[in-house]
Amino acid sequence: MSTESDIREFLASRRAKITPQQAGLPAYGGNRRVPGLRREEVALLAGVSIDYYVRLERGRLAGASEEVLTAVANALQLDDAERTHLYDLARASAKRPVRRAKRTSGPLPDSVRRVLESMSDSPAFIRNGRLDILATNRLGRALYAPLFPDRATETANIARFQFLDPRGRDFFPDWDESLNTTVSLLRTEAGRAPHDTDLTGLIGELVTRSEEFRTAWAKHNVRLHHTGRKSFRHPSVGVVTLDFDAMDLPAQPGLTLTAYTAAPGTPDHDALQLLAAWAATEDAQSISDPAATHQQG
Template sequence: MSIDRRAELGEFLRSRRARLNPADVGLPDHGGRRRVPGLRREELALLAGVSVDHYVRLEQGRSLQFSEEVLDAVARALQLDPTEREHLYRLARTPSAQVYQGTGKREPQEVRPGLRRLLDSTIDVPAYVVGLGTDVLAWNQLAAALLTDFGTLAPHERNLAWLVCHDEGFRALFADPLAKMQDIAAYVRFDVGRHPGDQALGALIAELCRNAEFARVWAEHDVRDKTHGSYTYRNPVVGEIRLDYETFRAPDDPDQALIMQTVPEGSPAEAALRLLAAANARTLGSWMTMS
């Protein structure tokens, strides 16, 4: 099952129109009840400086032959951020103009030995590698202690989107589980724009949308790349802990991202992380003794 790129394009544009009001963009609001939230198509076309028919053809996906100038004008009118603009371009251009279109079939994602060694040598902070569609491909011991023991999960469950939809224990780790779900949905949609023909990705989204809460979040059409930020965790060993994260993508394989948690030196979070590492080391030592 692959993504319908034309449908995805139309839904994305409609969702971006819906978040803008005439007053937000300097247009007069003549009152009256609007049938849909946000800007009308005619208003968006006026802002972008294109004909209404031209914009309607774009939103309806009737053509994927739009010029760079038209897409730039629409992106400006919709006030898209850089990631959203890139997403629009990938959905609205012909396959030959895209960086990667996909074959619909995907080879298994493999983590390079050097990257695995880097993970193994990172013992002070949680770190893991995420692949296409938020598959968790590799992790260190502290990431397992903080999040979940990925090694005990079935392969299809080693996926952040799957976990946030189906694993109540995983959701409970986050002080704001809805915000985590929204972030993950936005990251998956970023992958959709880059790989609209990927059948495994399409099947994953279909499964995730059986969860009513995820389906509502998915319908918001937010799109973000995973770069940096922070989450507050509620870990059963050390309690509440706020960790920052930084993301590093392999230049030769942008589908894989190394995510490393960080804490300010001397902070309570650093002390909590050390406590978690010590508790994890004791647990591993006990397990090895019993083995």
């Protein structure tokens, strides 16, 4: 899809979510042809002419000032993730260079891997914006075992597994929430990195092969994903629900370290201990028979 199409559909979808009452406007009559605000109402709230707002919603954000973008964001009551996405789309439309550090490519530094491995009591992994898992610690690999079919597999993609692998739905028991989170993260990354050919290739593959992904993608939802809770149905330890914290790595732009924990004394903490024991057993088997390929999941 083109940047103009993304802008048009994003703004139209956000406008459809805001009612006149939510915007503090009188709702004249009951026969409105649009589910949310009209274009002229957004223009009024943003303090721009109707013709100018129509031009913006047609995808022509190039040349729009930061003040105008902020006014439109306020009129549409965008949250932080949506505002950032709007600014990213404006930069892509104007073909302005994104004012961010160059995104990390190539192998992870050994020092980063050592930090990851030092987190011995928590499953943890490092991913990029495409949701490629680039590195894990022992518990992280054990938690995401179904994504790694054998010990020779070093990387995996969460979205591709979730939507294209038959085991994905079972592994993520809170399916609707997990589905929407994954798609929203990819949509956010698409705004940040519109020229990432690996990302556009992944999205094209998912749109083509998964109706569920295609439907969710069309909603143009975006989100920030820093902390929360996530459930897994692990093939060896059952359902476990963990707290997660996702931290950007400033020295490795574009990469995120995610760690999972559970409060001591809870069933989920017990499940983590069981996962650690399972991982130790798998490691022992690997040492005793290094040539074997261990099917996990």
